[in-house]
Amino acid sequence: MPENILNLHVGKMIQLQRISPEKHDRFTVMLIGSLPGQGIIVTTPVVRKKVQLIQEGVRFAVRLLHGSKVLGFVVTVTHSSSKPYPHLHMSYPKEIESLAIRNAERVSTNLPALVRNVRYGDDENAWQPVLVKDLSMTGARLESIEPLGRTGEQLVMKLDIEVCGEPEQLTLVTEICNRAAISDRLDREQTRYACGVSYLKIDRTQEVLLNSCVLQLKAGDQ
Template identity: 30%
Template sequence: MYFAPVDPLDLYVEQPVPWAVYDRDGKLVLDKGGEFESEQQIRTLLARGLYREAAAPPRQPAPASPPPAPAPQPAASEQRTERKLLDETRLAVGDTIQLQAQFDGGNMRLAVSLIGYLKGKSIIVTAPMRDGKFLMMREGQSFIARMFSGKNAYAFPATIIKVTNVPYPHLHLSYPAEVEAVMVRRDARVKVRVIAAVQSRNSPSAAAILSDLSTGGCSLLAENQLGQKSDEIVVKFKAPISGIEQLLTLKGIVRGIQLDNAPVDGRSRFTHGVQFVDHAPGDQVALTAFVYQKLIEDELKL
């Protein structure tokens, strides 16, 4: 019996599956006609690897049902999500793709570069490296591929179908039927917790916590006030982008300051609203990549 990875887009809550589902060891997880109880159950099982018989028919779309009343969403999640074909994403040779795999409670992220693709056949990427050495990959490994292009963030399931070292190490990944896309707004904010160094014109450098971030600004938490409203400041922090830590240096203007008088740990903190201005081109690219990467991780939970 030959097994193929289950497409996460084929799994629904409380909808009978049209085929038996197995784990990576070939053990039965859910019999044909069984139902998943929750999205959390689906995510947990996908992280361990789910497979079905290769000859099994594709999942038919879930029957339409009246949509539930929309729940209020935080500002960071106000994105428009849709599905596209891969050749509609305008990916270019050399674009970075992040391969994420979850296994035994661990989480692995690998950065590769797009070499090219043949529609309906495979996506060709460079072999991932770590500490200057190529990592050993095996055929059949499954990942969630994440990337961004233009103002869009994308994600799709991918499986290594061929590993080759000729004429150089590269991988063939399975070609997705569709990719899930998030249309990123300029003011879309992502929740982060990053240590930053803040320098103002009239004060020495001070430590702060960058608590949320967008391409246009951020919030900074600090035990002491970081200057006055309308002051110009410089924010420096390290951001892990596609597995590589980069130092960003961003100029900003303090637009608002608020004192938290009832902190949980008993220590008062100041929250500073900061608008970024006059980015250096390199920092702008890195900031956009970091924000998009977080949006991919937060919004596209396949």
């Protein structure tokens, strides 16, 4: 059922995992074109600003978020080109596996981030460090040393991620949905604060970056 891939948009973030006894490295690349039944074209993987050498014949397991599903299939690199920019031609999938996920399905993580309550100005001292304990396409759970605000207040969250081998900063406006104190039974001075937030005002660029981040985290859990 290769028709499942026909509705993918150029700019979609895709995860590649090399199929090889020696290497199992993962890359995040961008879909830049496709021809149904013939092939797909993606950017060549970049790691630490260095374009990776990918030879023809290399096989990859592909995963991508598509609406409320994670699609998976296997492709083979049919052509590797550096002109006019580095890109790969890959075979069109013969079979596609589809796993339905809930839009709000959360992926466990431990990512550092910075958060600012909007009632404070954009001042260096207004930003608080937090840990993102889980993440989804609709919200996140944060833990911090100090309270972040009251239910209903808005927070700006800055999260550093990597997309296509390049660092990106994802900035999201969120709203506090719930909050709680987490006590340490052995040391009450180690109390932490948790809050659940939902995203507000997500644009297309933020959605692409968030998609890529959630996909990488989900693949890392498997």
